Structure formats: structure tokens, C-alpha cells
Amino acid sequence: MVSPGPDMTAADWIEHFPPLAALGQEHRDAVLASAHPVRLPAEMRVFDPGSPCSQFLLVVDGCVRVQMIADTGRELVLYRVRRGETCVLTTSCLFGGEVYPAEGIVETETRAVAIPLARFLALIAASEGFRRFVFAGFGQRLAALLATVQDTVFHNLDGRLARALIARAGGGPVALTHQALAAEIGTAREVVSRHLKQFEKAGLVRLARGRIEIADPDRLALRAARTE
Amino acid sequence: MVSPGPDMTAADWIEHFPPLAALGQEHRDAVLASAHPVRLPAEMRVFDPGSPCSQFLLVVDGCVRVQMIADTGRELVLYRVRRGETCVLTTSCLFGGEVYPAEGIVETETRAVAIPLARFLALIAASEGFRRFVFAGFGQRLAALLATVQDTVFHNLDGRLARALIARAGGGPVALTHQALAAEIGTAREVVSRHLKQFEKAGLVRLARGRIEIADPDRLALRAARTE
């Protein structure tokens, strides 16, 4: 599933990865000795529900999307792992000896450093800096994850859709399908289509096949702020 | 918020708490030196959304319920912390320096050992056994938490209610209000009332004010198994 990239060594990557660069020479050497640099192409499935988890992953560059999938096919994006971040589920599964409860998909080509479990545990034991890095990121991502869950369970679609639109299309018109938005907020494609049509009628967005453009950012932000 | 119990010393409690008993003499002494035994009365709010988190908590005996609350008043029980367990949110907040994103309510009088952050970090650094205990429990609880979330987001009420009934009333008739069941599965009281009435008509349960009794465990279990 995971293979070394052809053009960079572990040392190259780690040198460009701030959290590890701050580790201190001794532990950096330890990581260098056992870490595998990996290159993950876009669209690749990094893990599925039920996959065992055997190595710690630091994302150096790129973006991995982590989502749950229902039997019916409905999806819900939990979070994304970006440059300098780690995956809370991976860490948790490593520690608990569990299998993944969700799936991970590479969104844009990703470079990462994989650290085998034994080496990871040794680093945790040896380096306070490494512990701090792992656990602080961990706590922050879990908090964000719970906020997502709370939003999905308790808040209505209008606001959730507006927030997802701003997150995905806030920087200008962007390729984005109704299905992708539906997965983002855990609902069905038809529902998103209907709401988007309302937004368009209200002059908030402009729609084209496979593209969405925010027409009135201020008023859309107003909708996004209402969390009922 | 948290005060020492009057009748037991930290040593007494730790001696009766298997995970700590397995720590080895040296680290047990370290815990003894800084841990506070606490006694939490039923109904007490241990923490609220926004509370800072400054100490690690091991539950020696009793039960603490952890739940999210929406602005509208709707609730969702995330998990319970029982004998020998720790709270995944507490651990996560400690590591990440976050505030609690949920609230904790004591269900039955609870005894616990509180370990201040500094001592907790020292133990994590020093003892592999303690690390294993903390992180293994941690991973398992996070997995269970995500399963709860998935259930709430993707599955219909019938099955969720049946499962909640079995979990709460499976051991015989029990004091249990519709409101409590609604909070358990993250819905509204009226909805639970209507479904329970259906269950009663179907001969699955017997209802009385403030009490619910399972009349036909086998057929109720069938409903609980259907996760659509």
C-alpha cells in the first residue's frame, strides 16, 4: 500500500518537516534510521474501515481526507490531515491496537513519513519533544473532530451547507460537485441540490455543472453564522 | 469542585485499583505522593463545556456520564466512565491544552484518583506500563465513541432506541424516563414517546410512569440488530 518515493531520502523530508527538525540530533537520527518516506498519489485509499494500523504517519506535504461511510453509501468527512499534521485515528489505533473505524483518501498527492510502531513507541518513551508534538496535535484534532460531530448531529442543513461552501469555495470559484458537498456534511446529494438552488435564487451563489462560485460572501457568511 | 474523600487515603484506593497496582513499586510511590483521592456525589457536574482541564482522572468506582448539549437543549450521551476506566476527553484535553468540549455528570456516587498534570506527564515519561494503560484505554474509548457517532448520524431511530433500551433496561425493569432515553440517543422526548408506544403495541415492552420493562427480549434484540 505504501512505497518509498523515488527521489527523496527520509533525511531530506525530515529536514523540511519542522516538528521533527525540532527533535534534537539524537532522536532525529533514530527516526532517520527507521522511517520510510512514502509518496501517495491522489485518489489513493490509504486505509479502509477494518484495516489494521501498524505505523505512525506524519504528513509532510499534501492532503488526506478521513471520512466515515454508512452501509447506505452516505458519507461524512471527519477531518483532513495536512502539512505538519498527524491523523488522530492512526495514533489512536496504534495505541489501542484497534483497526481503523473510517477510511482515508488522498485528495492531493501527498508525501509523508511512516514510522513503524516499535520505533514510534521508542520515540514516545525517549523524547519529551516528540511526546509534546504528538499529543498536542492529537488533542487539538480530537477537539475539532468533536466539533464537527456536534455540528452534524445538532445543527440544521442551511448553516452547515453555508459553512461547507465557504470552506471549500471561499477562495473563488472552484470545481466542486453537489455529491462532494453532500459527503462533506453527511447528507444526500438531492438535499444539497435543493438547498443550493435556494441559495442561487437568493443570489448567494452561482452554479454551473461541476463548479460553484460564491456570489455574495457577506450574506452567505450570515447564513453560516446561524447555528440553529 | 473536587475534594478529598474523608475516609480513604490515596494509598487505599490505589491498592484496590488494578491498573495502578500493576505499576511497580517505584511509580506507585510517585502516584501516592501527588494523587488526590476524590469522592463525587451523584448528580454532580464534574465538568462543563469550556471548563479547563488540569488533572488526570482514574475512576476507581462508580459511573460518570459524558454528553454533548446543543443550544436547543437536545443532548447526546457520548460514553460512560466506569471502574478502572479513564475519560478520553480528559486525557485529550490535558495533552492538547484544550478546554472540555462536553459535560460530565456523575450518575452513581463515584470515587476517583486525580493526578495533577505535571505528575501525570512525569509518569507517562517514566513508566511504560502506565503509558500502555493510558493509551490502550484511550484508543479503545475513542473507537467506541466513533461507533456511537456513526450510529447516531447514519442509523434510524427504531434500531437505536431498541439498542438503548437493551443497554439500559436489559437486566430487568428499571427506573427510566423517556427524556433520559432521548438524551441517550440524541433525539427529542416526543419522538421517543411515540416509538415506545409502537414498541408497546407490538408487545416488546411494558410502560409505566418513570419505568420501562422489556417484555420480549428476543424480538427487541431483532429490532436492535437491524441497523439501516
Add this chain to the structure above:
DNA sequence: GCCGGGTCCGTGACGCAGTCACCGAAGCGG
């Protein structure tokens, strides 16, 4: 060109779930 298949979107009908407003019934303390 134009034809065919795949992806994306629109829509109506329907059923389940959440909300609101209100009421009655059961327990409990004075």
C-alpha cells in the same frame, strides 16, 4: 460531425424524524 456511455444535476412523491404548542396524568409535599 454524431453517437454512446458516464457523470452530474433536477424533480416529484413519499415517509421518517424533529419541533411547537398544549394538555392531562401521576406523584409528592404541605
Add this chain to the structure above:
DNA sequence: CCGCTTCGGTGACTGCGTCACGGACCCGGC
């Protein structure tokens, strides 16, 4: 016995998810 509080029941309405289907667009091959 009365009044208060908690608990449960109900109808009307809205929002959302599901199903079924069809049309629109895109991109390849011919």
C-alpha cells in the same frame, strides 16, 4: 385535599432522507 412539579400523550407542521426517474452535459471513439 390542594397545588406544584415532573412525566407522558397528541396533533399539526416543517425539515430532511430516500427512491425513482429523466434530462443535461462531457468526452471519448468512429
